[in-house]
Amino acid sequence: MKVQQISVFLENKSGRLAELTDVLGKAGINIRALSIADTSDFGILRLIVNKPEDAFRILKEDGFSVSITDVIAVEVQDEPGGLAKVLGILQSAGINIEYLYAFLEKSSNDALVVFRVEQIDEAVDLLAKHNVNVVKGSDVYKL
Amino acid sequence: MMYNPQYEAMPREQLRQLQLERLQKTVRRVYDNVPFYRKKLQEKGIEPGDVKTLDDLKLLPFTVKQDLRDNYPFGLFAEPMSEVVRVHASSGTTGKPTVVGYTQNDINTWSELIARCVAMAGGSKGDVVQVAYGYGLFTGGLGLHYGAERLGATVIPISGGNTKRQLMLMEDFGTTILCCTPSYALFLAEEAGDFGVDLVNGKLKAGIFGAEPWSEKMRDELEKSLGIKAYNIYGLSEIMGPGVSMECECQCGMHVMEDYFIPEVIDPQTGETLPYGSKGEIVFTTITKEAFPLLRYRTRDISVLTEEKCECGRTFVRMDRVMGRTDDMLIIRGVNVFPSQIESVLLNFGETEPHYLLVVDRQGTLDTLEVLVEVSEKMFSDEVRKLEELEKKLGHEIASILGISARIKLVEPRTIPRSEGKAKRVIDKREL
Ligand SMILES: [Zn+2]
Numbered sequence: 001m002k003v004q005q006i007s008v009f010l011e012n013k014s015g016r017l018a019e020l021t022d023v024l025g026k027a028g029i030n031i032r033a034l035s036i037a038d039t040s041d042f043g044i045l046r047l048i049v050n051k052p053e054d055a056f057r058i059l060k061e062d063g064f065s066v067s068i069t070d071v072i073a074v075e076v077q078d079e080p081g082g083l084a085k086v087l088g089i090l091q092s093a094g095i096n097i098e099y100l101y102a103f104l105e106k107s108s109n110d111a112l113v114v115f116r117v118e119q120i121d122e123a124v125d126l127l128a129k130h131n132v133n134v135v136k137g138s139d140v141y142k143l
Numbered sequence: 144m145m146y147n148p149q150y151e152a153m154p155r156e157q158l159r160q161l162q163l164e165r166l167q168k169t170v171r172r173v174y175d176n177v178p179f180y181r182k183k184l185q186e187k188g189i190e191p192g193d194v195k196t197l198d199d200l201k202l203l204p205f206t207v208k209q210d211l212r213d214n215y216p217f218g219l220f221a222e223p224m225s226e227v228v229r230v231h232a233s234s235g236t237t238g239k240p241t242v243v244g245y246t247q248n249d250i251n252t253w254s255e256l257i258a259r260c261v262a263m264a265g266g267s268k269g270d271v272v273q274v275a276y277g278y279g280l281f282t283g284g285l286g287l288h289y290g291a292e293r294l295g296a297t298v299i300p301i302s303g304g305n306t307k308r309q310l311m312l313m314e315d316f317g318t319t320i321l322c323c324t325p326s327y328a329l330f331l332a333e334e335a336g337d338f339g340v341d342l343v344n345g346k347l348k349a350g351i352f353g354a355e356p357w358s359e360k361m362r363d364e365l366e367k368s369l370g371i372k373a374y375n376i377y378g379l380s381e382i383m384g385p386g387v388s389m390e391c392e393c394q395c396g397m398h399v400m401e402d403y404f405i406p407e408v409i410d411p412q413t414g415e416t417l418p419y420g421s422k423g424e425i426v427f428t429t430i431t432k433e434a435f436p437l438l439r440y441r442t443r444d445i446s447v448l449t450e451e452k453c454e455c456g457r458t459f460v461r462m463d464r465v466m467g468r469t470d471d472m473l474i475i476r477g478v479n480v481f482p483s484q485i486e487s488v489l490l491n492f493g494e495t496e497p498h499y500l501l502v503v504d505r506q507g508t509l510d511t512l513e514v515l516v517e518v519s520e521k522m523f524s525d526e527v528r529k530l531e532e533l534e535k536k537l538g539h540e541i542a543s544i545l546g547i548s549a550r551i552k553l554v555e556p557r558t559i560p561r562s563e564g565k566a567k568r569v570i571d572k573r574e575l
Contacts, residue, residue, distance in 0.1 A: 005525075007523075009553070011555050016555075038527075039530075041552055064555065065518045065522075065555065067520070116525075
C-alpha cells in the first residue's frame with residue numbers, strides 16, 4: 001500500500017526547479033504529484049512519479065541530494081469535510097502527520113492526497129477499517 | 144621503550160643548559176660560514192657572543208621558506224660540498240625545489256632520531272619495519288630506513304605504491320611496523336580484504352604515519368582496520384626530515400627532540416613569542432646540524448606546545464597534531480580561524496569528505512562569517528525540521544570550536560567551486 005516518494009534538496013535559487021523537471025522529462029519520467037516545503041534558504045521538493053527508482057538514480061547521477069521516502073496515497077471525497085474526515089480518523093488514533101499534499105489529477109471522482117506519517121502500517125490498517133481507500137503504489141504510478 | 148633515556152628523559156634544567164651550549168655553537172657556525180646569516184645578524188646588531196641565555200633566542204632573526212629559494216641550491220649550506228654526503232629536495236609546486244644537505248654527522252643524528260621514534264612505537268631489534276614512504280629526494284623513505292636499521296630492526300625498503308606487493312610481503316615477511324602516509328595505510332586496509340590478507344589478526348602491531356595531516360577519527364579507523372596502534376610522526380625536510388617530533392606510547396602529542404631542535408610558538412602576525420599552551424605557528428631552530436643549520440625557521444604549521452610532564456617519562460615538550468597552516472589562516476573579528484577547524488566539525492558529523500566554503504564579509508565594522516555546507520546524501524532528510532536542526536547543531540558546534548558565531552547555509556551538492564579536484568575553502572569579500 002505504500003507509495004515511494006522522491007525527495008530532493010533544492011536551494012532557493014531561480015531556475016533550479018525548471019532544471020530538475022527538465023532532467024526528469026528528458027528521461028521520460030512523469031510527475032504525478034509534487035510539493036515544495038521551503039525555508040528562506042532551501043527547500044525540499046517532494047515528488048510522486050511514474051518510475052521512482054529510475055528518477056532516484058537519474059537525479060543522483062545528476063548530482064542532486066535525493067532520498068526515497070514511503071508515503072501513502074489516500075482517496076478523499078471531493079466534497080466539504082472530506083479531508084477533515086480522514087484527518088480525524090488519524091488524529092483520534094494518535095497518528096502524527098508530518099505533511100500532506102494533493103495530487104494534480106484525480107483518480108476517480110475523489111481527490112488523491114499524499115500523507116507522510118511515521119506509523120505508516122498502522123495508518124493503512126486504520127483507514128481500511130474506516131472504509132477509506134488507500135491506493136496501491138503500482139496504481140498511483142500508472143495514473 | 145626509550146632508545147636513549149639519557150637524553151630523552153634528561154631533567155629539563157640540564158636539557159636547557161645543553162640547548163644553550165648547542166645554540167651558541169650554532170649561532171657562531173652560521174655567523175662564520177653562511178653569508179646570509181652573517182648579514183642578517185649584523186643588521187640586527189647581534190654578535191654570536193650576545194646569545195647568553197635561551198631567552199636570547201628571541202633576538203635572532205627568523206628564516207622563511209623564501210630565504211631557501213633565494214639561496215638555491217646550496218647558498219645556505221654551512222659546510223663545503225666536500226663534507227656534504229647527501230642532499231634531499233622537496234618538490235616545489237612552483238619553480239625550483241628547496242634543497243637541504245647533510246654531513247655524515249647529520250645523517251647519524253637523523254638515524255638516532257628515527258631510532259627513538261621507532262622505539263616509541265614499540266619497535267626494537269627483531270621487529271620487521273616496512274618502509275612504504277617514497278624513497279628518493281623526499282626525506283620520508285630514507286629517513287625511516289636508516290633509523291630503523293640503527294635500532295637493529297629488519298627493514299623492508301619497499302617504497303610507496305604497488306599495493307598488491309605491499310600486502311604480499313607484509314604477510315610473507317611478517318611485518319610488525321608499517322611506515323607510510325595515513326591515507327595510504329587506510330587504502331592498504333581497504334585493499335587487504337580484496338587480496339584475502341587478514342591484517343587485524345596478523346603480525347602488524349604498529350604504524351608510524353605522517354607526511355600529511357590526519358585526525359583522531361582516522362586514527363581510530365586505522366587502529367581498528369589494521370589491528371595496530373597508530374602513531375603520529377612529524378618532520379620537515381628543512382629541519383631534518385621525519386623525526387623532528389613523534390608520539391610516545393601515550394599518544395598524547397608528539398615529543399619534540401629538544402636536544403637537537405628548539406621549538407617555539409609565535410603569533411604568525413606579529414612574530415611575537417607565545418607561551419606554552421598557546422596556539423600559534425611552530426618555529427624550529429636546529430642546534431646540532433652541520434651542513435644545513437637554520438635559525439628560527441617558520442614552519443607555517445599551526446599547533447600548540449605543552450611542557451606538562453608526560454607519563455612515559457620523557458621530558459621533551461609535546462606538540463599537538465598540526466591544526467592548520469598559517470597560509471590558510473583568517474582573522475575574523477580578531478579571532479584566528481582555520482578552515483580545517485570547520486572540516487573537523489563536519490568530520491565529527493560523520494562526513495567522510497566534507498565540502499564547505501567560508502565566506503567572510505564585513506557589514507559596517509563587523510566581520511561576518513557564513514559557512515556554506517554541501518548537503519550530502521547522509522545529511523539530507525526529507526523533513527524541513529530535521530534539516531533546520533542540522534543547521535542549528537552545525538552552527539553551535541562551529542561556534543564553540545571557533546569562538547565566533549557563524550551563519551550556516553546548506554547548499555546543493557557539487558555547487559562549491561573546486562579547482563583541480565581540490566575545493567576552494569575561503570572567499571574573503573572584506574576590503575581591508
Ligand atoms: Zn610521552
